[in-house]
Structure formats: structure tokens, C-alpha cells
Amino acid sequence: MILLVRHGETEWNLSRRIQGWGDSPLTARGAAQAEAIGGHLAQTPEARGMPIVASPLGRARRTAELIQAVRGDSSPIVFDDRLKEVSIGSWDGLDRDEIETVSPGIFARYGQEWYFRTPDGETYDAFAGRLGGWLAEFGDRTVIVVAHGIVTRVLRGLYAGLPRLEALSLSVPQGVIWRLADGRIEEIAVD
16 A cells, blocks of 8 residues: 655745756645644554655655654655656746746647656656656555655556556645555545
């Protein structure tokens, strides 16, 4: 069973700046979201003692640390580069208007696929490949995963065998837990 969590809200989420491999701190709301998830997991019997595996990027790292502290678990958090957000290369840190300026029409042409159409970022195949490798290794384990928006979309899509475009259209709210178990995905609202 995998309990999948997106990092808490960040300053760049508020300003609609695309983070990719860049980073910004959690907002007060983002920290509260992480703490609420930690509190929920502390009260969930099946989550007791579950290890946390997280992206090493600061926003996911901080979310995992807050979850772990509220859970009262002192075990180390494992950081795995395969859970990093998709890199959009030199566009990491730009907002949508800035991206539209350097690549007019990209959002209209590609929809949710635009993340994989950047000049020096990751392709979908490379991104899905690293997540698929992670899922092959951890899919049968019982873990809490703290990652990112596009990671949570593609990882759920791979788990459920969804077509690529359907996976990329999945919602990515913060303050929820996705429970991946027995071939099913359940969304648990916490925030």
C-alpha cells in the first residue's frame, strides 16, 4: 500500500510560478496542510510505523519532516531522486505568462502535455520511466510518499494503468492523501 501526498502549498504555488526542480518555501497554509496530514496519519492504524519516502526537493522534504514530526515518528525519511518533480529545464521558476512569451501558444497546443515540450526539460518517457522504476521497486511495499503535483498524476496513472492524457488530467490538490492499494486509488481529504 502506498499513501501518496503532494507537498504543502508553496509561495510559488500562490504566484502561479512553475517550480519544476526549482524551489520555494511552504506557506503557513502549506505547513498547516502537512501537519494536518501528519495528524491524520497518526490516527490511522494502518499508517503507524510506515516509513516515509520523499522527493529531496525542499518543499517535499519540509512537508515530509512536518508529517513525521506530527506523527511522532523518529525513523529517518528516505529521499529518492526518482520522486523529484518533472524538470522543465531553463523554464523552472517561470510563471505561465513568461512561458507563453518564450513559447507562444504552448498551452493551447499541448494542454497538460506542455510540461514535456520544453526545450531542455524532461520528456514524458524519461519522467514516466523514472517513476515506473520507482513503482517497480516500491509498489509492493507499505510506504508514505511525499512528492509533487505532476509526480502524483503520473504515479497514479501508472499504478492504475491509465492512458497518458487521462493521467495528466488528474486533479492534484494539496491537503489530501491518495491511498493506492489492491489496484484501487482512494482519495482521502484531510485539509
